[in-house]
Amino acid sequence: MKGGLIGCGFFAVNQMHGWQEIEGVEIVAICDRDRARLTEIGDKFDVDARYSDAAEMLAAEKLDFVDIATTVESHRALVELAARHGLHVICQKPLAETMEDARAMNAAVADAGRVFMVHENFRWQSGLRAAIDAVRAGKIGEPFFCRASFRSGYDVYSGQPYLATDERFIIQDLGIHVLDVTRAIMGEVSTLSASIQRVNPKIRGEDVATILLKHDSGATSVVDCSYATRQQPETFPETLLEIDGETGTLRLDAGYRLTIQTAGGEDVIDVSPRLYPWAEKPWHNIQESVATIQRHFAECLRQGRSPETSGDDNLRTLALVEGAYFSAAEARTIKPEEL
Ligand code: NAD
Ligand code: 89Y
Structure with a gap:
């Protein structure tokens, strides 16, 4: 091809x-x-x-x-x-x-x-994919709560200067991935409300966002993102997860550590990304997912099937991004179908 x-x-x-x-x-x-x-x-x-x-x-x-x-x-x-x-x-x-x-x-x-696919790669990161697969396989039963969290103080502005000058920042740039992963795990969203802040006075857009989602299933998620979090160890670019299901819990902790607890005991799995020869830490997690999603695209073309993050699918993630900005601006709860 x-x-x-x-x-x-x-x-x-x-x-x-x-x-x-x-x-x-x-x-x-x-x-x-x-x-x-x-x-x-x-x-x-x-x-x-x-x-x-x-x-x-x-x-x-x-x-x-x-x-x-x-x-x-x-x-x-x-x-x-x-x-x-x-x-x-x-x-x-x-x-x-x-x-x-x-x-x-x-x-x-x-x-x-x-075929139209959006390069929405975070759901193809090794740790996030392991979590998605585990929940989809019913390892913790029906999930009723998810916290998907990305908190960092990493300097993303030097490589991507437009992130400091665009009117919209963290939800459109990074939160979009975390919302997409949350959709992949918890299903479609019926309502959402969001609060945004700008902590770094040197940038134009918001660098902190906290979004509350109610899912069609009745479950609740909290998506929280920050590029204003000064912490050691710095966890960029890891998305951390806390998911509670009817029969167990799943935690994706910093350092690519996945823990699944059920009545049968506890499984702790190292879900570290591979380090391609061309990759460099800490970006290797994202870099691996780029190769993985592109492989998925090529396979879908060969097999004539729709990719997971097709245009149709991604419209639903984008509606959450738009909805979060509307919610924050109007201080109200939004239904994605309004958009
Ligand atoms: P960039 O500004 O560094 O690069 C964009 C390039 O596109 C520039 O060189 C520019 O000259 C060129 N360009 C713009 N319009 C063009 C046109 N009409 N014709 C030809 N060239 C054109 O941006 P970037 O940081 O590489 O980001 C690119 C995209 O990748 C963004 O949408 C960003 O959100 C996304 N991104 C995704 C991830 C991820 O993990 N999925 C990570 C970083 C960036
Ligand atoms: O642009 C962003 C993305 O998609 O992943 C991380 C990033 O490079 C900075 O937030």
């Missing part, structure tokens, strides 16, 4: 490494408006076909799919362009800045009869 990468920035390098891990997939062309970034990725991964304009790349190259690794404001135009060329699409999170854009993008690829 031949792919074209659009966006050669901070995160794309992980995606390029990830594709190299997958047999039968090759990124044969790359695109970025920024010449220096295009050269850097092109030279590093030995890709000769380089474009500063995505429309030119898609007109000139024979591709099966595009991998969109640009920031959110460009996603809709690029996804619709790819759909017009009849290509399968994998697009980075956050899918769009509005539900209207996200729905239009999803419809464009569906109308073209192609």
Whole structure:
């Protein structure tokens, strides 16, 4: 399968490494408006076909799919362009800045009869996937409570400066993953309410968010995220879980330690991510999940099935992001279907 990468920035390098891990997939062309970034990725991964304009790349190259690794404001135009060329699409999170854009993008690829997957990779992290699998397998019975927590003081702004200047920050950038993981474990959401704060005075958006979710099943979740938490040991980029089920409990603690307690006893499992040769700590957890989700995309294309984080599925995660901002702004409880 031949792919074209659009966006050669901070995160794309992980995606390029990830594709190299997958047999039968090759990124044969790359695109970025920024010449220096295009050269850097092109030279590093030995890709000769380089474009500063995505429309030119898609007109000139024979591709099966595009991998969109640009920031959110460009996603809709690029996804619709790819759909017009009849290509399968994998697009980075956050899918769009509005539900209207996200729905239009999803419809464009569906109308073209192609596969649309959002690069929503946290649910493919080793520890989170082990927790999802355990709950889905009924290891703790029906879950009635989940706390999904991401609290850190790690400097994400140096690698991704737009995180300090965008109007929206932690929910759209990071909370989106934690909300997605919570959906994967606890099911769909019927209502939510959110409180947001900006603790770091040097940034524009919110760096702390606390979100209360009521699920269709009747269960409750708390999603709490912070980039203003000064603590040792620093746990970036780990999402921690506390899940209570009718017959047991599951805890995903710092250091990739998964504990499942039931009447039958206690299981403690090391769910550490593998460290690819191209990866570096502490990012290796995220980097492994990039390779895993891209492998999932390739398998879905080969087998003609819908990916777990398809456009359709991701609309429901994005509605939680939008809902959290609405709830915080209007100080009220939101139903995702309002959005
Ligand atoms: P970045 O700004 O470093 O890189 C984006 C690149 O896209 C830039 O080089 C820019 O010139 C290029 N670009 C923008 N619009 C373009 C267009 N229309 N045509 C061609 N090139 C264009 O951003 P980043 O930090 O690499 O983030 C990219 C995306 O990845 C974001 O949506 C971000 O949220 C996401 N991300 C995901 C994860 C994850 O774990 N899933 C982690 C980090 C970032
Ligand atoms: O952009 C974010 C993401 O998706 O994962 C971590 C991150 O890089 C910073 O919050």
